[in-house]
Amino acid sequence: MLQLNFPSFPTLETERLILRSHAISDAETLFALRNNDDVMKFIHRERQKTVAEVEDFISSFNEGCKQGRHLAWVIALKENPNQMIGSIGYWRTNLANYRAEIGYMLHPDYWRKGIISEALIKTIDFGFNDMKLHSIQANIDPGNDASRQILIKHGFVKEAHFKEDFYFQGKFLDSEIYSLING
Ligand SMILES: CC(C)(COP(=O)(O)OP(=O)(O)OC[C@H]1O[C@@H](n2cnc3c(N)ncnc32)[C@H](O)[C@@H]1OP(=O)(O)O)[C@@H](O)C(=O)NCCC(=O)NCCS
Numbered sequence: 001m002l003q004l005n006f007p008s009f010p011t012l013e014t015e016r017l018i019l020r021s022h023a024i025s026d027a028e029t030l031f032a033l034r035n036n037d038d039v040m041k042f043i044h045r046e047r048q049k050t051v052a053e054v055e056d057f058i059s060s061f062n063e064g065c066k067q068g069r070h071l072a073w074v075i076a077l078k079e080n081p082n083q084m085i086g087s088i089g090y091w092r093t094n095l096a097n098y099r100a101e102i103g104y105m106l107h108p109d110y111w112r113k114g115i116i117s118e119a120l121i122k123t124i125d126f127g128f129n130d131m132k133l134h135s136i137q138a139n140i141d142p143g144n145d146a147s148r149q150i151l152i153k154h155g156f157v158k159e160a161h162f163k164e165d166f167y168f169q170g171k172f173l174d175s176e177i178y179s180l181i182n183g
Helices: 025-035 051-066 115-129 145-153
Strands: 017-020 073-076 084-094 098-106 133-139 156-170 171-181
Touching: 017 115, 017 145, 025 051, 025 084, 051 073, 051 098, 084 115, 098 115, 115 145, 133 145, 145 171
Parallel strands: 098 133
Antiparallel strands: 017 073, 073 084, 084 098, 133 171, 156 171
């Protein structure tokens, strides 16, 4: 069984970005992102209704990071590290199989500038070399062309198309599963 055991939160850096832990002070920005219709168009999750709910989410998510259950980063530009512009990480893990699911989102002001690509390269490298994952999975809504293209660009391969496997707000939705294997 894989164990995620980092003595302190592993902050990462890329050329333009800092990938850091979630702080309670990110709650308002995260609340706005999770209630932005453009960002959430293909992310089928119940929306938090108050900033306080997001604060609770951040606290329990950070506790899960400490306990080695998952690991995800706030994306910020190096010149303004306190300002969250997106997130990326392994929100769900399947440690028995050395596998984790990656997910990401970015504020629309920053789309198509290569930011998620830059963050993805770093987090894939960290996932394989530091977390010791064997494979990384991504689940997308089949309508999410942007997410599909970015995954393909970074070597992910389509493994499945599940029909109506996901029930959300009264509808059964399809999912596409992509994966990247280390090696
Ligand atoms: C998907 C998303 C994360 C892409 O982030 P981004 O930083 O704009 O992506 P990048 O600039 O790094 O783009 C990398 C590649 O992805 C693809 N891509 C990105 N946006 C695209 C779009 N709107 N349409 C088609 N392809 C797109 C392209 O192949 C692009 O390479 P190119 O610019 O050389 O053509 C961003 O659009 C987003 O946050 N969307 C809403 C949240 C979301 O759907 N998350 C994924 C849930 S599974």
